Amino acid sequence: MSDAPAESAPAQIDPAQTDPAEQPVQILPRERSDIPDAVARIPRPPVPHLDPPFALRVARLGDADMVAEWMNRPHLAAAWEYDWPTPRWRRHLGAQLQGSYSLPLIGSMRGVDLAYLELYWAAKDLISRYYDAEPYDLGLHAAIADVKLVNRGLGPMLLPRIVASVFATEPRCRRVMFDPDHRNTTARRLCEYAGCRFLGEHDTTNRRMALYALDAPTTDR
Numbered sequence: 001m002s003d004a005p006a007e008s009a010p011a012q013i014d015p016a017q018t019d020p021a022e023q024p025v026q027i028l029p030r031e032r033s034d035i036p037d038a039v040a041r042i043p044r045p046p047v048p049h050l051d052p053p054f055a056l057r058v059a060r061l062g063d064a065d066m067v068a069e070w071m072n073r074p075h076l077a078a079a080w081e082y083d084w085p086t087p088r089w090r091r092h093l094g095a096q097l098q099g100s101y102s103l104p105l106i107g108s109m110r111g112v113d114l115a116y117l118e119l120y121w122a123a124k125d126l127i128s129r130y131y132d133a134e135p136y137d138l139g140l141h142a143a144i145a146d147v148k149l150v151n152r153g154l155g156p157m158l159l160p161r162i163v164a165s166v167f168a169t170e171p172r173c174r175r176v177m178f179d180p181d182h183r184n185t186t187a188r189r190l191c192e193y194a195g196c197r198f199l200g201e202h203d204t205t206n207r208r209m210a211l212y213a214l215d216a217p218t219t220d221r
Contacts, residue, residue, distance in 0.1 A: 027095040028102065030126045039135050044100040045119040048165035050107075054158060056117070059104035061097070064090035067106075067116050070145040079184065080143060101125070107142075107158075114149065117142045119166070122177045130202040130211060136172040137213075139179065155190045163194070167216045178212040188212075 026033075050056050059067070068089040070076060077083035084092070096102045101124045107115030122128055122137035140162070144150050163176050180187035182201050188210055192198075196212035 027091050028099070030120075031099075031101045032124055032126060032128065035124055035128075039121070039123045040100075042100060042121060042124075042135060045103040045121060045138055046166065046169040047103065047105070048119070048162045048169065050158065050161055050165070053110045054161075055108045055111075056105050056162070057108070058097070059093055059106050059116070061090055061093055063106060063113075064093055066113065067093070070116060070143065073145070073147065075147045075150065076143050076145070079181075080141075114146055115142060115144050117162075126204065127177060127179050127209070127211065130204075130209075131177075131199050131213075134174065136170065137175050137177055138166055138170070138173050139177040140166075151186065155186075156193050159190060159194050163214055174216045176214045178214070179209040180212075182208045182210045184210075 047058060048056055064086050068084060068086040071080060071089070072083045082092075093104050096104045096118070100121075102118050102120035105117040105119060106113050107117060118141045120139045120141075121135075122139040123133040123135050125139055127133070127139060128137075142155075142159075144154060166173060166176060178187070178191050178196060180191070182188075191210075191212040191214075194214055196214045199211040199213055201208055201210050
């Protein structure tokens with residue numbers, strides 16, 4: 001259950017801590033600024049709920065060391081391309097916590113932290129350039145830290161529960177988006193298992209993504 005944001009770029013750094021000749025860039029490389037005001041004003045994504053023994057919580061700046069160590073493990077460095085040092089992860093987490101585009105989450109099982117997730121508004125993200133995004137579409141990226149737990153059924157078990165909680169918590173959200181690298185067969189199989197609609201492969205600035213949408217269930221009246 002590892003899905004790569006990619007679109008990695010150097011993070012913006014405090015000018016006082018850098019060479020004046022360096023040009024700062026935005027900390028969250030996938031976040032769009034050219035969006036309607038009504039979309040920009042939408043508050044940050046909701047926190048999904050999972051029943052025990054699993055749990056989700058909002059990440060804290062103090063998690064930067066842990067997340068940086070996870071993301072430098074070979075399987076996540078290859079999948080996410082976010083193999084950054086702790087200071088950059090602290091900035092990345094801080095920018096999400098201070099903004100409304102994306103929400104960083106830590107997943108745990110029986111009290112042990114084991115996953116990093118980002119839940120984000122798709123209309124504020126670069127993927128909205130490749131499909132007809134609605135303001136309350138949400139996107140999800142997830143990474144399991146321990147390679148021994150990858151392909152052990154956690155994704156197929158937890159993804160439907162996370163998405164169901166998202167739909168219940170934010171009823172204006174009618175679909176959840178996924179954009180794995182087109183070569184990530186594990187993530188693509190998970191999307192297909194979950195019942196996602198395939199919206200094609202698309203070339204972005206530095207990768208080719210496979211775009212999927214998981215629609216909210218309809219209720220017959």
